[in-house]
């Protein structure tokens with residue numbers, strides 16, 4: 071697959087390496103929801119992007135919408151709890167997140183969902199991760215982003231309140247925690263700007279989708 075990623079001027083590192091998680095900064099969103107953010111957690115993120123873009127067995131999905139079947143506007147891959155992840159760095163990232171949040175989360179991050187946004191036409195609509203336990207329980211979803219930044223937007227499920235916007239790419243980490251999947255929803259909107267490709271890796275505990 072051709073990727074056309076314009077690399078970051080700030081991240082020319084060849085070695086793919088995680089930094090410490092001590093720099094995570096928490097924003098309280100209210101209603102028991104929060105996000106933690108760590109820009110540039112991963113150095114060498116462009117190299118990881120290229121590896122994932124070319125080596126992951128990406129699936130193009132189609133979904134029923136009203137009376138039509140439409141293309142899902144992004145490529146997908148999913149790694150369950152027992153599956154080998156497509157790059158050792160992702161295994162390292164999952165372990166580091168599990169260790170860092172052990173007391174607060176009380177269980178490990180186990181699964182990894184990957185989304186590949188090829189250009190600004192790819193997106194994910196407003197949703198919370200509520201297919202599983204996230205519908206009833208507080209939980210965490212940690213997202214590592216590589217490739218060109220795309221905005222992740224969050225807004226209260228109940229309506230009202232400000233929309234929170236975080237541009238994520240080039241090795242940035244965001245963790246959505248507490249009631250965030252129930253009381254807030256998130257999306258990656260389409261962009262009419264000439265944006266490059268981005269891959270997000272979402273680590274979730276067992277039973278959260």
Ligand SMILES: O=C(O)CCC(=O)C(=O)O
Pocket residue numbers: 183185194199213222256257258270272
């Ligand atoms: O790509 C992202 O950062 C968000 C992905 C997401 O929300 C999802 O796949 O449920």
